[in-house]
Amino acid sequence: MIRTLARSVAAFALSVPLAVAASAVPVAADYGWQWPLSLSAGDAGAYRVELTPDIYAAAWSPTLADVIVVNGDGHPVPSTLVDATVEDRPVLREVPWFPLPDGRAQRDIAAISEIDTDGRLRRVELRGAEDAATAWLLDASQLDGVLLALRLSWGDSQPAFDQVFRVEASDDLKQWQPVQPEARVFDLRRDDARLLQGRIAFTAPTQARYLRLLPLRASMPALQLTAVQAEVRLPEAASSWQWRTLAPRAVRVDGRDGFEYRLDGRYPVTRVDLATAGNASSRWTLSVRDRDDAPWRVVATDWVVYRLGADADSRSPPQLLPAPLRDRAWRLEPESPVAAPPDLLLGYRPEALVFVAEGTQPFAVYAGSARAKRAAAPVTQMLEGLRTRHGADWRPAAATPGSGTALAGEAALKPSRDWTTWVLWTVLLAGVAVVAGFAVSLLRRGSAPTG
Numbered sequence: 001m002i003r004t005l006a007r008s009v010a011a012f013a014l015s016v017p018l019a020v021a022a023s024a025v026p027v028a029a030d031y032g033w034q035w036p037l038s039l040s041a042g043d044a045g046a047y048r049v050e051l052t053p054d055i056y057a058a059a060w061s062p063t064l065a066d067v068i069v070v071n072g073d074g075h076p077v078p079s080t081l082v083d084a085t086v087e088d089r090p091v092l093r094e095v096p097w098f099p100l101p102d103g104r105a106q107r108d109i110a111a112i113s114e115i116d117t118d119g120r121l122r123r124v125e126l127r128g129a130e131d132a133a134t135a136w137l138l139d140a141s142q143l144d145g146v147l148l149a150l151r152l153s154w155g156d157s158q159p160a161f162d163q164v165f166r167v168e169a170s171d172d173l174k175q176w177q178p179v180q181p182e183a184r185v186f187d188l189r190r191d192d193a194r195l196l197q198g199r200i201a202f203t204a205p206t207q208a209r210y211l212r213l214l215p216l217r218a219s220m221p222a223l224q225l226t227a228v229q230a231e232v233r234l235p236e237a238a239s240s241w242q243w244r245t246l247a248p249r250a251v252r253v254d255g256r257d258g259f260e261y262r263l264d265g266r267y268p269v270t271r272v273d274l275a276t277a278g279n280a281s282s283r284w285t286l287s288v289r290d291r292d293d294a295p296w297r298v299v300a301t302d303w304v305v306y307r308l309g310a311d312a313d314s315r316s317p318p319q320l321l322p323a324p325l326r327d328r329a330w331r332l333e334p335e336s337p338v339a340a341p342p343d344l345l346l347g348y349r350p351e352a353l354v355f356v357a358e359g360t361q362p363f364a365v366y367a368g369s370a371r372a373k374r375a376a377a378p379v380t381q382m383l384e385g386l387r388t389r390h391g392a393d394w395r396p397a398a399a400t401p402g403s404g405t406a407l408a409g410e411a412a413l414k415p416s417r418d419w420t421t422w423v424l425w426t427v428l429l430a431g432v433a434v435v436a437g438f439a440v441s442l443l444r445r446g447s448a449p450t451g
Contacts, residue, residue: 032368071359271347
């Protein structure tokens, strides 16, 4: 009988974790606020949510781990946070190209070219005529952005080759500067195997209206060029930057005047500026910390800020930070007294949460939790696969947050105590006490004298 009771208590103890797990609170109770999402396409599969100031303000985690996407059943879906620099990946643009009869000759290409008023090449005359093209002129005048590399394509009938090219750039077709002195391009074959290299990376990002592609090995077969693409980094839109303006609070720092500022959200700040009243010129030290009991960390020293008049060209540029900062507290220390405390301007580019639309609609963003976080998911690998399949310009469909509403509110920002361990130990000890009590009772009965 004692063995039977022991087995019963053990079974009960093993069932406790299952009971605790089954009674766990829903995910919504762990988060402070939610924002419903409107999908730009109903069947895109992958979506991109640009984070709004309200979402940044609600986030509790310094890494935004408490920002998730849930489906219509309230279950989290696979998602990952993507910063703006990742989305600044180069795009591919087709480049018009023109054959030149002799790439090694230094010729005035402008004299044999017809150019539109916008710089576009209309025609390049092949004087002397019958020579096969050994060099190419590329028209990059219509590309908006910085050139990083070229990608060459050639026909299937191209003989195997291993060539070295020189790439030069010009804005007037007369003065040329090298952007890649030597780049190896090849198409090698053995039996059924084939090894290709058609990409030419520039030594540095460049902006030029025209490019010239010159082969350096005369013994190689002429390249049967069929297409040229340029890897272009598009210009950063001014509208992509957002700024938070923080009012100063005067403090004393080591016996000197200083100013402290409070940031209201977990924004990825990478630029800092000051709004001064009227003309000003001063030198500053900038420090940050995330908690009031943490030490200050200096992030910028000897920072010179000036403003002369209202002209934007007569003021200092924003201070660039080496990495995004999400700290709550910011402090400025002037090298010498200033007439008026400046406002602190913190610039950032909004990040995006990319998610897979698993489950049913509607989807929503949850944010603000001291006890829950986003699960790791291989979303980045999926995005790379989709870009490989659909092209470098492919992007997830847009999902737009609506007006936010409260879930658990501020209560979700308070870390919860883990009572599970205490409950389990209490139940187990109670079970042991019950077994011991029954055992003692049975022993007493067994030792009692019989009449």
